[in-house]
Amino acid sequence: MALLKVIDLKKHYKNIKAVGGISFEVKRGEVFGLLGPNGAGKSTTISIISTLIAPDYGDVLYKGESVIKSPKNLQKNLGVVPQEIALYPTLTGYENLRFFGNIYGLTGRLLKQRIEEVSEIIGIKDRLKDKVEKYSGGMKRRINIGAALLHRPELLIMDEPTVGIDPQSRNHILDTVLELNRKGMTIIYTSHYMEEVEYLCTRISIMDKGKIIESGTRDELIEVIKGNKRIEIRFDKVSDELIEKIRDINYVNKIEIIENEVTITINNGDEIFKDIIERVGETDVSILSIDVKKPNLEEVFLHLTGKALRD
Known part of the structure; x- marks a missing residue:
């Protein structure tokens, strides 16, 4: 059964057709990949699914309910790791996680427990007391991911989460994605790194110039060029x-x-x-x-x- 359905989404910015009528579905418990070059429309699609912007046309269904008309049900079950680092540099890693936990309605002992849980997942527990401005790019990415996991979302969206980081942090993030998925989390993963999508994703949609040009498992996509x-x-x-x-x-x-x-x-x-x-x-x-x-x-x-x- 599909956890999320994207139906004929369209979004224009003046003369630019960012998303040109795309449809796909994400099944419960899978890592779904959106693969495409920079400018393909991946981030616009993610922003629409995340209810950050409204489409010009089309709909997104979460468990059969329109996200466009009724966003609250998805919002409380959604974690988003944005492409840009969304942290406060003068606060410590712990303070950043506490701030985002408060936004999710977490307080007291439960919040402390979730921060400890998340810091283990992202592998940064020994640096939580340091200010974020002292972190490497890879460490900032890890905290960025941690902030999206505090409320244990059912659906996690990761938009180019490994851009500009060192190989060690990149490998840790990829392994974290697989571990989260093994524990039952459904993940939408966007990337223009082919090897990441091949390594992580159950099914893949290839996106270019605002359109989805092919979808399927890795083996199904390779069948396109069979022979x-x-x-x-x-x-x-x-x-x-x-x-x-x-x-x-x-x-x-x-x-x-x-x-x-x-x-x-x-x-x-x-x-x-x-x-x-x-x-x-x-x-x-x-x-x-x-x-x-x-x-x-x-x-x-x-x-x-x-x-x-x-x-």
Whole structure:
């Protein structure tokens, strides 16, 4: 059953179509990924779901109830980790968590218990007495996440939570997401980092220019380019004659050349190795290595949009 349904959302800013009529659903207990480059409309979508801004058209249903018409039910069960750091730098980590806990209506012993619980989850317990302005970028991100967890939300939205942080903090955040999900939390995770979405998400919607262009599990998305294979071949040298002979193979779709390495994209070429060896044998070039690359989400995105994710 869907915990959240997004129905034909549209949002314009003057002449900019930030979100152009998107629909998807988030199932209870999953990590749902919104994958797309900066400017794809992910943050606008998240802001609408979070009831921070109203759509021009469409609706969001939480447990079957319209969030646009009746936001309170979602708001009390929602945690949001914004893309920008939303902390008070002159307060300590503990004071920040206490402040946000008070906003959620937590006080006294319960608030103290929740702060201890959250500080264990985000792995920052020994630095809670330090002012946030003294924290590294990664530590600020962790406190940002902690503030969203204090009231034990049913649905957690994380908007690009690892931007600009060190690898150790990034890995800790990714592991935290998986642990929260294992404990039953439903998570919407937006990112333009392909490897994060592949690592974390149960299902993924790929977003570009305000539209969702494909959705599914990782394996379902890779099926979109089933039959397309990428083969990297390293030669002792690359000549114009060699490239022309490879290009003449009728199922070769694309050739990329970087120095002495040639990457070939083919469509269902069962005879590729035989054909390549035959063509190379007609030149004075030698093959040094051949590597067949498995399809991944990066290739799906490239196939669907004609560009790499971070272009």
